[in-house]
Amino acid sequence: MSIRWKLVFTYLLLIILTLGLMLSFVMTSIEERNIHDHRDYLFTQANILSNQLIAEFKNLSQPHTNDYYADVVVNFSKEIGSRILIVDVEGHTLIDSYSEFTSDATIINAELDKAIEGTQSSGVYRFDEIGRVIYVAVPVQTNTETMGAILITSTLEPIYESLSELLSSMFLLAAVCIGFTVAISFIFVEIISSPVEKLTEIVNRVTYGKYDEKINVEGNDEIKVLSNSFNTMMTKLDQVDTQRKQFVANVSHELRTPLTSIKLLSSSLLSDETTKPEIYKEFLTDIDSEVDRLNEIIDGLLYLVDLEKKELELHYTNSHVNYLVAKVVHQMRPLAKQKNIQIDLQEDEKVWASFDKTKFHQCLSNLIANAIKYNHEGGHVLVRLINKRSSFTVQIIDDGFGIAEESLPFVFDRFYRTDKARNRKSGGAGLGLSIVQQIVHLHQGEIYIDSILNEGTTVTIDLPKGII
Ligand SMILES: Nc1ncnc2c1ncn2[C@@H]1O[C@H](COP(=O)(O)OP(=O)(O)OP(=O)(O)O)[C@@H](O)[C@H]1O
Ligand SMILES: [Mg+2]
Known part of the structure; x- marks a missing residue:
């Protein structure tokens, strides 16, 4: 996987992670806020209704009073868009705004139980058929006694519908953000990776002995510093290479001169069988001094090589x-x-x-x-x-x-x-x-x-x- 893709994926992962975290945080807090507000609203409404009912609560089981207040509760229920149940301390239904429970039906509900005991309470539930629902129950009580309770059941689906609408538009926004990030990261990555690729290409060429290569990068970031160091290295390498070639040429030349004379001297001795002993001696002396010179050159060279390798420790x-x-x-x-x-x-x-x-x-x-x-x-x-x-x-x-x-x-x-x-x-x-x-x-x-x-x-x- 090229560095370009690695960088793009890293950016992408980062943006997705950040957006995901942000989205889930925003959505949960909006959800909690809305449910909280709705619960407060329902408690207020339940308490208003409780105040209206308190005077005649004891007579609610009387058909005449019951009819009258049933109308009041149904209207109230329509107003707040929720189902209202009025129960006595035994849990027997007195009024159901949806008229589903008969007056004798006993309702078993945790919130209602708490309200009958004297404390208001609420709970959120999720049902397969109707979705999320909130139960809010308040006691109907005077200073001395609790006479019954009011249970309001309200669907939370409208809240979740608007939340999911919000979520869709947030997703759209996130998608646009991701798109932009990918586009921008491609541009950035291109800026970062193209000099690296250039460098690699040149390094490859250097492997084949092209030392006169130079890399040219704009700006003054780390890549620029690296390119400058590379160029300095290349200049040095080029110099070293030139020196090496020169050195080899020089060594060969220096060694060849005495070798040529040795060859000339020995050949002439070999070709002429009538050579006098004095001439032999003279030629051999010359050969000897040329060999000395060869030795001198080689010793000097080896010594210099040792010195350059810094192998010769100074004492x-x-x-x-x-x-x-x-x-x-x-x-x-x-x-x-x-x-x-x-x-x-x-x-x-x-x-x-x-x-x-x-x-x-x-x-x-x-x-x-x-x-x-x-x-x-x-x-x-x-x-x-x-x-x-x-x-x-x-x-x-x-x-x-x-x-x-x-x-x-x-x-x-x-x-x-x-x-x-x-x-x-x-x-x-x-x-x-x-x-x-x-x-x-x-x-x-x-x-x-x-x-x-x-x-x-x-x-x-x-x-x-x-x-x-
Ligand atoms: N004192 C000097 N006066 C004039 N020329 C000099 C002097 N010292 C060095 N040179 C010149 O510099 C060259 C290099 O000197 P270097 O001592 O390296 O080599 P060399 O004397 O020729 O050989 P080597 O010292 O290896 O026997 C010499 O060949 C000579 O031309
Ligand atoms: Mg000298």
Whole structure:
């Protein structure tokens, strides 16, 4: 059952329930009110008649008096549209306005019994032939004695007839209300369910790899919020998909380059049987270094994947940052020396912080290696350590090749290398900065890179000191 029908049925059920409850409440109170009013009217009339009869009541059994009062009672009965019975204290009929009971007939009736005992009473009964009837009985009494009673029997059918007429018109009104509710709920449900259906349709298409889908919903309700979240998700998914494709393309490309050279080298060795041992050695050395490069790329990739999966837990230890920075600088000096590059260390204050020593070491050596690799012979590298209140900053400043403005946004991408680096043999896999960025982010830190082509580069890392 679709959400549309569920909603329509819910509305329908609600309106039917409300109308039903309202109708039954209104009808019962009208019914009770009418019967109550009619009963009061009959009691008043019975008491009026009782007052008229009281003086001559004792003589009612006399034929002459009886005849006279029988006429009075019949007229009265016609006036109020009800049957009137006058009985003595024994319950013997004295006058019956319908003249059905003979003067001696004894009437057995609960209301009449109570009236003879001195209290007026009433009761409603239902008979198959004549429908609902009300009995009202009052005593005919002086201050000292009860002489008899008056019983008025009146049909309630006119009240029920008008009630059923009212009920029919109420039903008609209810039917119109239900009709309107169904129509309005259809419109509402359409407004609610159509974006949901649209969303479902798009989600289905996404399952088949269409990530550029967007949903457009008017208004600002929950569905709109959901659609916005969906659109944001789709944008991210699209980016991830593009990155994934790019990544696969890059990996294949990066792996193919060393593999192609290995293939070329080994093929040429195999095809020429007269190759001298020196050439063998030279080619095998080249193959060996290409295999190393392959290994390096694969290790870097696996490490990056682990970092991204956040599977590599950080092992925080309280460390002396100055000591660690000095150590890395010291370790990088031989590499710098090969290009006659001078590395300086500038530190103002002692800094203590809590971080993963091994990974931080890796960041620094990667960045300093870049500053050396992408630098001229005899260049300069400056490593600065700046202490701040709740964080510390390390800057690696070089006066090397610099990075063109258009390349800057991509340097943190995996496998990205500027054209200059690509053309140089010394160029790495293009994974170093991605790894550094991941590590810094894992530490909740920030990394920025500023560079001017042919002037130099400054990489800034800002790491929180953590809980020391
Ligand atoms: N200090 C720098 N000066 C100039 N260019 C830089 C500098 N640091 C990085 N780059 C440029 O950014 C690119 C990406 O650097 P990254 O460290 O990620 O890769 P890589 O050094 O080429 O390889 P890897 O570090 O994986 O061995 C480099 O190829 C280089 O073009
Ligand atoms: Mg590098």
